[in-house]
Amino acid sequence: FWTMKTPAIFTFSLTLSIALLSAVQVGEAYYIPKLYGGGATCQGQVLLVAGSEYGNICDDDWDITDADTICSALSAGSAVATTTQSRFGVNSIDYVMDDVSCSSSASSINSCSWDRTDNCGSSEIAGVICSSCLSGSNYQVRLVGGDTPCEGHVMVYYNGGWGYMYGPAMSSSVADAVCRSAGYSSASTYYTSKVSSSFGAGPTTYSGYQRFSVGSASCSSTASGLSECTLT
Template sequence: RQRLERPQQPRGLRDAGLSQRKEGQRGLLQACVRLKGGAHPGEGRVEVLKASTWGTVCDRKWDLHAASVVCRELGFGSAREALSGARMGQGMGAIHLSEVRCSGQELSLWKCPHKNITAEDCSHSQDAGVRCNLPYTGAETRIRLSGGRSQHEGRVEVQIGGPGPLRWGLICGDDWGTL
């Protein structure tokens, strides 16, 4: 069996589907935007990283253009829905952005004109969220669980190879944990 190494990333950034940027000359990857609270991949409350602190986005002027920028930044398709009124649950702590106005072509939500806000300007009952269109990846044929007591548990294996015969390999479990 071939052992696959999981790419190194800073601890605490274990959420799936994070966009990443290089930080400084050390080349560390750091997440800029993430989705939290969604029941399915590609949906959730939008949270952004500012000054090493995660915070939410206020839903004032939140629209499909801004939601699509978030979805594409995270590697999904365009947005199916721009959600307001904390429909993906209320966040905690900071609220970093309000009145985000994207054209829809920006590469990052931070590139869109926005207002930096204070706690008096918005509340978590106004947290913005998204539902993204998910592109077909065929991942269900390249990832499997094996050796578990049911179909919902086991060792994670990925299909590797090509051109030529495909083989199943293991993922290194170092630094894995629960979310």
């Protein structure tokens, strides 16, 4: 008999306004890429924005060469991994590209070929992990896969690498410390197992990340962040 460890999850309320950038190339849409759901600007699902139009990329034929154009545009290094199957969370945002194909010399996603029509469902969103995401500082936190930046699976940089916090390590005081490390005041809700499928599976299969970086945690109720906690 065995059980699989599950990442810790917590969420708390925040009203979020999203400002969409505008860039229009004469005669055609010129897409600006953004990454969301990864808890950092260097990983997540790809959202393409052109004026008032925005949407996801479908993961059909999505490969590392395609992903490189995204990382380059974001000054986030090169692509070290692609993600498919909405690993950073499922949503109902429409697709603006399918069957993307980029050459190694493509200067941006706009230099690639793609189909405007798609046959993709909500669980086929393409994503990327860029090389700049591999670095970090001890106790740094990312919230992965949530609908907003203030919720998701808890990833922690600890002992030289990124990985998830093991579910049973989570408690009320630990959740508060995680929130404060991420720049928020406190946690309104936390979970010790995966109870929200909308958070997605996250980049759990990427070999550059540890499966779990934190197996246990102990924080005082007044801890200003994870750096004031005991982690193992």
